[in-house]
Amino acid sequence: MNWRKWNNIIHRDLGYFLVGLTIIYAISGVAANHLRQWDSNFITETKTFPLKNISNDIPVDRALVDNILAQTGETGKYKSHFRPSVSRLQIFLESGVMDIDMYKGLAVLERKRNRPVLREFNFLHLNQAGKIWTWVADIYAVGLFLLAVTGLFILKGKNGLKGRGKWFVIAGILVPVVFLILYFY
Amino acid sequence: MQRRIIFLFMIVLILGSFLFSAEVTLGEKIRTEKVTQVSEILEKPGDFIDKIVRVEGYIVDGCMHEGTWIAIAGDKDFQQLTIWHKEGKIIFPLDHKGKYAIAEGAIYPVQLTEAQAINWLKHLAAIHTQEIDLEKAKGGMTLYRLSPTGVIIKDAK
Numbered sequence: 001m002n003w004r005k006w007n008n009i010i011h012r013d014l015g016y017f018l019v020g021l022t023i024i025y026a027i028s029g030v031a032a033n034h035l036r037q038w039d040s041n042f043i044t045e046t047k048t049f050p051l052k053n054i055s056n057d058i059p060v061d062r063a064l065v066d067n068i069l070a071q072t073g074e075t076g077k078y079k080s081h082f083r084p085s086v087s088r089l090q091i092f093l094e095s096g097v098m099d100i101d102m103y104k105g106l107a108v109l110e111r112k113r114n115r116p117v118l119r120e121f122n123f124l125h126l127n128q129a130g131k132i133w134t135w136v137a138d139i140y141a142v143g144l145f146l147l148a149v150t151g152l153f154i155l156k157g158k159n160g161l162k163g164r165g166k167w168f169v170i171a172g173i174l175v176p177v178v179f180l181i182l183y184f185y
Numbered sequence: 186m187q188r189r190i191i192f193l194f195m196i197v198l199i200l201g202s203f204l205f206s207a208e209v210t211l212g213e214k215i216r217t218e219k220v221t222q223v224s225e226i227l228e229k230p231g232d233f234i235d236k237i238v239r240v241e242g243y244i245v246d247g248c249m250h251e252g253t254w255i256a257i258a259g260d261k262d263f264q265q266l267t268i269w270h271k272e273g274k275i276i277f278p279l280d281h282k283g284k285y286a287i288a289e290g291a292i293y294p295v296q297l298t299e300a301q302a303i304n305w306l307k308h309l310a311a312i313h314t315q316e317i318d319l320e321k322a323k324g325g326m327t328l329y330r331l332s333p334t335g336v337i338i339k340d341a342k
Contacts, residue, residue: 035250041279060262079283079341080243082258084265085309090258092243094341097283112280128252128276 004153011150014143021140028125031118041119042112047072049107056086056102065091068100072107211275212335215239215289223259223266226292230329233292240266240288240331244281244338252277254330257286271332278338285342290333302326 031040049072058064060083068091069075079092089100096111114120123129127137152161152169159165217239226233226240242257245265254269255277268288297305302322310317 039249079285080258082243082245082265083262084245084258085263090245092283110282112282114280126251126276128278 004156007150007153011147011154014147014150018140018143018147022144024121025125025140028118028121031122032125039115041115041122043115045111045113047109047111049109051100051105051107054100054102054105058102060089065089068098068107069093072098072109074098074109208337208339209278210335210337211277212333213289215287215335215337217289223257223264224261226266226329226331227259227264230292230294230327233329234294235291237289237291237334238331240268241342242266242286243342244284244286247277247281249279252279252281255281255286257288267328267330268333268336269330275333275336277336281338284338284340287337287339288331288333289335290331292329293332295328295330297322297326297328299323299325 028040031038034040051068051071054064054068060081062081065078065081066075068089069078074093074095077094079094081089081091083089087101087103089102091098091100093109096109098107098109100107124133124137127134152165154160155165157163161169217237219239220241221233221238223240223242226238240257242259242265244255245258247255253273253276254267256265256267259265268286268290270290271293299322302325303319305326305328306317306319306322
């Protein structure tokens with residue numbers, strides 16, 4: 001068996017093996033690129049409650065917190081509370097975080113839940129798992145490198161690397177080079 | 186074939202449930218037992234620079250995009266402490282807000298220029314809807330953060 005046949009076998013089987021990870025990294029890659037515009041990790045639900053008899057100058061104690069929770073109907077889920085500034089109060093609940101604007105008399109309850117599938121994809125792509133997953137991700141990177149290199153030598157002749165293939169390779173390399181010149185140097 | 190697909194799907198679901206467990210441990214094991222109050226640190230931050238301390242508190246703020254930092258509530262009103270690994274070696278879960286953090290590490294200063302300090306105060310004013318005292322920014326400002334070696338994040342205290 002010649003080297004090209006081995007090359008093609010490696011490319012084919014590695015491609016099959018890495019297809020799952022590649023889909024995860026591709027979808028999560030787009031999602032992570034746009035994290036500042038769209039939170040692909042969490043679905044945030046907010047509820048706003050107008051509050052009565054709340055102002056900056058009221059002393060903050062447990063009685064006030066209970067009063068706010070009673071007004072919003074979020075009783076029985078209290079964990080703790082904190083006053084980050086004169087005009088703000090945060091109440092930590094099992095169901096989320098309630099942010100109170102003492103100046104405006106408004107409470108906003110924020111609940112976050114995982115966005116199915118994308119949260120898991122991002123978790124793996126951004127290596128938030130750490131530990132052994134780091135090795136898996138490294139092996140995947142080596143696999144991608146091998147896929148790229150073996151991909152160059154699948155065909156010979158006019159459609160191979162020496163034919164039209166070289167123009168595509170050069171064009172593909174030029175894309176990052178142009179952006180580096182534009183943005184980096 | 187259908188059975189195999191269902192079996193694979195169930196394995197993925199079971200593994201997925203382990204990914205997001207209730208308690209998360211990051212970095213090294215926490216060894217310090219004595220808890221240092223945030224108010225003690227902020228009162229005399231110079232005394233704590235490069236000293237290993239253990240702090241605890243509910244997470245009031247943090248980086249929602251990359252999980253590079255969190256801020257925990259202090260034991261006194263209006264005080265919070267930012268926990269941010271100097272070299273970015275500890276990345277926090279993104280669903281941190283409202284959870285309870287226990288962290289061990291050293292306090293380090295971050296020097297802001299006058300322009301950076303003004304931006305920082307403006308940022309604080311925007312999120313806390315309060316007036317800013319730009320006098321505080323004159324000549325620059327020093328912020329104090331904790332660079333953690335180990336962190337535990339759990340649902341409640």
